[in-house]
Amino acid sequence: MLLLTCPWCGPRDETEYHYGGQAHVAYPANPAELSDEEWAEYLFFRDNPKGPFAERWVHSTGCRRWFNVVRDTVTYEVLAVYGPHDPRPELAAGDPR
Structure with a gap:
């Protein structure tokens, strides 16, 4: 079971959360175009x-x-947790992004 740490409530079991997809996907500036x-x-x-x-x-x-959340998709390890308007944190060497 995955343990996620809510920035406001602290560590909780993954059953309390719902996945929302990839972070930092910008809404189109002119969607009608x-x-x-x-x-x-x-x-x-x-x-x-x-x-x-x-x-x-x-x-x-x-x-x-x-x-x-920055999560390793191979190991499921949670590498960072941060607010929705914060930039993605820099990770240690080996981060392939």
Whole structure:
């Protein structure tokens, strides 16, 4: 079982959270000007790295607030937890981003 640390509530079991997809995906500046292909890319295409990956999570049974997690997709190790408007933190050497 994955243990996530909510920035506001502290460590909790993963069953209290819901996954929200890739973090730091910017909403298009002019959505009305996007082609169907560009919309499809924005909506459905996401990175799928082997290693550290920034994700969004919501503490759905707790404070109901969103936050970001950098998690290693190979080991499931949580490398960083930070607020939804904060930049992705720098990680130790070996971070392939």
